[in-house]
Amino acid sequence: MAPHREGSDASVEAMVAQVEKHPISSILIIIAMQTEALPVVNKFQLIENPHSSFPKGVPWIHYHGAYKDIIINLVWPGKDLTFGVDSVGTISASLVTYASIQALQPDLIINAGTAGGFKEKGAAIGDVFLASHVAFHDRRIPIPVFDLYGVGLRQTFSTPNLLKALNLKTGKLSTGDSLDMSPHDEASIAANDATVKDME
Amino acid sequence: MAPHREGSDASVEAMVAQVEKHPISSILIIIAMQTEALPVVNKFQLIENPHSSFPKGVPWIHYHGAYKDIIINLVWPGKDLTFGVDSVGTISASLVTYASIQALQPDLIINAGTAGGFKEKGAAIGDVFLASHVAFHDRRIPIPVFDLYGVGLRQTFSTPNLLKALNLKTGKLSTGDSLDMSPHDEASIAANDATVKDME
Incomplete structure (x- = not known):
């Protein structure tokens, strides 16, 4: 996966160029x-x-x-x-x-x-999502910079052709080691702007 | 570490015999x-x-x-x-x-x-603990057997001579990826009977 940053046309183009090479x-x-x-x-x-x-x-x-x-x-x-x-x-x-x-x-x-999906973010049972970004919701380290390390936001490898050809949904994914969702997890999942929740 | 089970004289003796061999x-x-x-x-x-x-x-x-x-x-x-x-x-x-x-x-x-230590379990600042058991407090999977897998209780390798020679304290350790302690974590740490809390 690419280093931590928001997706941009430039980074997508760079990845596509890499795959072409x-x-x-x-x-x-x-x-x-x-x-x-x-x-x-x-x-x-x-x-x-x-x-x-x-x-x-x-x-x-x-x-x-x-x-x-x-x-x-x-x-x-x-x-x-x-x-x-x-x-x-x-x-x-x-x-x-x-x-x-x-x-x-x-x-x-x-x-x-x-994975689990959030209705209010547009997910429905049976949907297939390609995660655009992944982050943790159960690694809370409230010290500057360690907090960002704990969340560990990463942009996934961009596959625009796959997304288009298979007409998949896309959204951010939040991961953690618990099946349930504590109030602390829920707040972190919301902060991660996640549509999808999984455990890996 | 040894498989999941409570410490017993027999298992300690087996480990000591293994080290002697x-x-x-x-x-x-x-x-x-x-x-x-x-x-x-x-x-x-x-x-x-x-x-x-x-x-x-x-x-x-x-x-x-x-x-x-x-x-x-x-x-x-x-x-x-x-x-x-x-x-x-x-x-x-x-x-x-x-x-x-x-x-x-x-x-x-x-x-x-x-690591952190709990005063009410006998820990004080500067103590050195040898963990007797380790378990997770932030892997909640409320499905039978998966719940035990999530907690992942393990007995550590028994080192009775080391414990005695260095006059160390011993206690159970609970681990998780957050520095802070949510109410859910706190309940799991208590269920793990932990004296020591760390992140690894």
């Missing part, structure tokens, strides 16, 4: 839950890689395959070894994304899954 | 902030490793040295590349710990730093 040939899809991952695995007929380069002992699952001339890798953090539930949340997502970048060197990363 | 010869110290890390670096006269095996572009700093016959590695996540502040919080700590385990294969990991 280095076309995307390898995509990494990160999905937190098995029930979210399997429909994508089935759709693209991806195969589980039993010899992934992840360290021994981690539950991370690597699927791979191709669509036209694009290599597709999908990584799901797997089931927590102690509790047997999907390893949701920002820590697992960060670890598998880091390890997958090291192992697979993708050109583009798509973090996909189900 | 495989003595600790390499220690990894993870510290979130530069002002916390530098006194340790100076005390043990550690040297910055300019050729660390971390990927290019990350701000993570690796110091190394020895004390008697023990190899000491200290890793500090460095300054955030966008904001220039220490990369505090659970995500940075998890990433550098993962990468350091891969690179350095330590026998023991010490996550050290300053």
Whole structure:
């Protein structure tokens, strides 16, 4: 993702120029839950890689395959070894994304899954959103500059053609490690101007 | 750290037996902030490793040295590349710990730093605590089993000799990505029976 700043025509143009110079040939899809991952695995007929380069002992699952001339890798953090539930949340997502970048060197990363949406911001059940910006709502560090680090606002990689071709909605996404929404979270989500809320 | 369960004499004995079979010869110290890390670096006269095996572009700093016959590695996540502040919080700590385990294969990991303590649980300014258990207070997932995964209670590696020899205090530690403490956090910290609160 691009450094912290508001989207501008200039930055979008720069990203498009970058893609034209280095076309995307390898995509990494990160999905937190098995029930979210399997429909994508089935759709693209991806195969589980039993010899992934992840360290021994981690539950991370690597699927791979191709669509036209694009290599597709999908990584799901797997089931927590102690509790047997999907390893949701920002820590697992960060670890598998880091390890997958090291192992697979993708050109583009798509973090996909189900999310909450706010009606008053124009979201409806079944909508598909492409996040324009991502930020945290549960890292409150009320010290100058640390506060901005905690929120960690980032502009996502700009994909104007994708947005247009698939007629998707777009909006800002706020993330945090809780499924519920405390009053403090709600205030931060509003400050993040978020249409979409997820946990990764 | 050991799997989720309450401490018992049997589990402590098992850990002690494990250490006797495989003595600790390499220690990894993870510290979130530069002002916390530098006194340790100076005390043990550690040297910055300019050729660390971390990927290019990350701000993570690796110091190394020895004390008697023990190899000491200290890793500090460095300054955030966008904001220039220490990369505090659970995500940075998890990433550098993962990468350091891969690179350095330590026998023991010490996550050290300053923390908050609760007076009513017996903590005072200047105390040094060895955490007996660690858990999260800001990963609320109110679904059966996912709730336990979110809290993620773990018993730390038992070091009874260290505790005795240095006459340290011990207590449970609760962690989360915010410096402040919302009412929801406060309730979770109480549920975690925490004496110490930190951010990693």
